[in-house]
Amino acid sequence: MLLCVTANHRNTPFEILERLAVDPAQLADAVAGGAPELRGAVAISTCNRVELYLDIDAPAITAHALARQGFERALAELGGGAARNLSTTAEVLDDAAAVHHLFSVCAGLDSVAVGEEEIAGQVRRAASRARATGTSSGRLDHVVQEAIRTARAARAQGDASRTGRSLARLAIDLVSSRLSDWSATEVLIIGTGRYAATTVASLRERGARRITVYSPTGRAQLFAQRQGLEPTNDLRAALERAEVVITCTTRLSVGVDDVPGGTRALIVDLGLPRNVDPAVGTLEGIALLDLETIRLHAPLVHWSAEEDARAVVDAAAHSYVTAASVEPAVVALREHVLGVVQAEIDRARARGDDGRVEEALRHLTSVLLHTPSTLARRHAAAGRGDRVTEAIRTLYGLDIDSSVDASGSQAETRSSTASSARP
Helix, strand or coil, rough: EEEEEECCCCCHHHHHHHHHHHCCHHHHHHCCCCCCCCCEEEEEEECCEEEEEEEECCEEEEEEHHHHHHHHHHHHHHHHHHHHHCCCCEEEEEEEEHHHHHHHHHHCCCCCCCCCHHHHHHHHHHHHHHHHHHCCHHHHHHHHHHHHHHHHHHHHEEEEEEEEHHHHHHHHHHHHHCCCHHCEEEEEEECHHHHHHHHHHHHHHHCCCCEEEEEECHHHHHHHHHHHHECCHHHHHHHHCEEEEEEECCCEEECCCHHCCCCCCCEEECCCCECCCCHHHHHHCCCEEHHHHHHHHCCCCCCCCCHHHHHHHHHHHHHCCCCCCCHHHHHHHHHHHHHHHHHHHHHHHHHHCHHHEEEEEHHHHHHHHHHHHHHHHHHHHHHCHHHHEEEEEEHEEECCCCCCCCCCCCCCCCCCCCCCCCC
């Protein structure tokens, strides 16, 4: 069973999301191996959500309990007392709902800035980490890859890829209403990661030219060289000059003591957890725009192609779910036929086959399995999945294991005729 435990900007207050913020790789590692029924875990942590996608081999009630317990235990382990009992607002989705949610998240349709570009890359990197560390499963990897492909199709719908949506761009749109000329504005970027690069690109689109970068980890020079910016190692001096400050790091970087007296600036905090001490916003001359404020001001419809994109996502998720409903039967049929063919290949080898019989049998098997596999998924999409499963069960005498996942990574089939059948 595929499940998703999600604490996001729609169901969880910002102050709780901030305290739940953890490294996604560490979250997946902390959950993996927590129960024998758990086959895989992929975690996603962004400024809008903390989500855990799980592949659990257990009945629905047990799987739900294991998912929530694993989420809470891992957060407590990673965040200590501060994260304890903070996941009570998290929602648990299973199977079809989890697939639809993942597809929607990956396409940016569940973001504050609808159509956000960066989220698909974040999902891809999370899945790659989980695959590299062994915490993922065949089913999880398969559904993530389908979600990423769907995200590309959704963005292409109605030429939506040109809209360039991201949380950074949304924040800069809000700042633009307070400025008369970006080209004459002194801007300070704090951070050198992917979001910092997106922010720089967005600023330049609006005409900003006087951009300085500061890094709490000392990477300003390299980032500035790549981006054509002015680096600085003196945060106080840079804050004193800046009119707009945008932070996008993974740590608290600006405190009250860092801000020189007399500084007048609009500070945009894009970090989760916060990069700027909220007390900074109470200083005279400082206006602080954080993620919670950005969420409150986000337009309800922020992407002109949203409805077309949702149609693409809904159709793809439905197709994936319906195809998965017959996958146990398709896997059972494939394993049965391959088993019978392998027995014939073994006999041919014993008779001295030079490989030509084996090659012919494998080719014939592939051809014979292609059409029933394709038609099974088409019938499932038309709502006839149960009839496909029953037909395969009846014709081949198979006891189909309904727990087989959509990737076909496991199959347990039994046949009363397998030992004597011939292809």
